[in-house]
Amino acid sequence: MQAQSAAPDDDPRAPLISFSGIGKQFTVKGELLQAVENIDLDVYQGEILTLVGPSGCGKSTLLNICAGLYPATAGDVSYAGKPVEPYNPAVGYMTQSDHLLPWRDVAGNIAIPLEIKGLSKPEIKAQVEELMETVGLSGFGGSYPNQLSGGMRKRCALARLLAYDPETLLMDEPFAALDAMLRMRMQIEIRELCRRLNKTVMFVTHDLDEAVAIGDRCVVFTGRPGTIERVVDVPLAPDRNILHLRKDPDYRTITADLWDVLAPSITEDR
Numbered sequence: 001m002q003a004q005s006a007a008p009d010d011d012p013r014a015p016l017i018s019f020s021g022i023g024k025q026f027t028v029k030g031e032l033l034q035a036v037e038n039i040d041l042d043v044y045q046g047e048i049l050t051l052v053g054p055s056g057c058g059k060s061t062l063l064n065i066c067a068g069l070y071p072a073t074a075g076d077v078s079y080a081g082k083p084v085e086p087y088n089p090a091v092g093y094m095t096q097s098d099h100l101l102p103w104r105d106v107a108g109n110i111a112i113p114l115e116i117k118g119l120s121k122p123e124i125k126a127q128v129e130e131l132m133e134t135v136g137l138s139g140f141g142g143s144y145p146n147q148l149s150g151g152m153r154k155r156c157a158l159a160r161l162l163a164y165d166p167e168t169l170l171m172d173e174p175f176a177a178l179d180a181m182l183r184m185r186m187q188i189e190i191r192e193l194c195r196r197l198n199k200t201v202m203f204v205t206h207d208l209d210e211a212v213a214i215g216d217r218c219v220v221f222t223g224r225p226g227t228i229e230r231v232v233d234v235p236l237a238p239d240r241n242i243l244h245l246r247k248d249p250d251y252r253t254i255t256a257d258l259w260d261v262l263a264p265s266i267t268e269d270r
Contacts, residue, residue, distance in 0.1 A: 049201065131163055232261075
């Protein structure tokens with residue numbers, strides 16, 4: 001199945017993904033729960049869009065709707081100008097858990113999407129080797145998940161995701177379980193990788209430092225039912241050095257502004 005095309009050529013600023021009036025309700029123990037409401041948001045080709053907000057405000061819900069995992073209760077979502085159908089083949093999803101198969105080695109885990117596509121064994125071998133090199137796992141193809149560090153497992157999961165060759169990456173707190181230094185290393189790698197491969201990214205995180213460090217724009221949600229409080233531009237250099245950002249006054253200002261926006265949600269239940 002082929003990925004859907006990018007935004008129309010006659011309008012370079014036409015959104016790749018467009019959410020219009022999105023609302024989503026779930027039934028929980030016989031009662032309706034409004035997860036999100038009145039979501040209007042455009043995502044553009046090649047940008048890294050980060051999403052922050054209180055737990056349960058609907059950030060993951062928006063990713064699931066974009067992926068076509070379930071429909072919105074209200075509103076419309078389109079991808080490259082077409083309504084999103086159940087299962088959107090243009091996107092790939094990476095969650096907090098790597099979901100590696102323990103009985104398969106690194107090469108075998110990365111190969112899964114290529115096997116599904118029906119590629120020949122020589123084609124699979126060549127692409128797996130290329131992907132392992134891309135994510136820094138060359139030489140570890142025969143290692144099993146229980147032999148890998150946390151960062152290496154994340155790289156393996158990322159390589160498997162890239163094997164699908166999705167146009168857009170949906171990432172739901174993929175680095176939340178990593179320690180601070182490893183998390184920063186993965187932030188550097190995902191930003192450089194997505195820039196080099198021209199991937200569009202929607203990245204959910206609870207870490208405001210991470211949201212600013214990797215994002216081109218940051219979407220701030222209110223508490224449930226989630227609505228968009230503000231969309232904040234991140235006017236940092238595209239080739240920013242994430243290791244040195246903490247010394248950048250613009251970075252500190254943007255992060256402080258995000259904390260100010262989120263402060264009411266943090267203290268509302270006190």
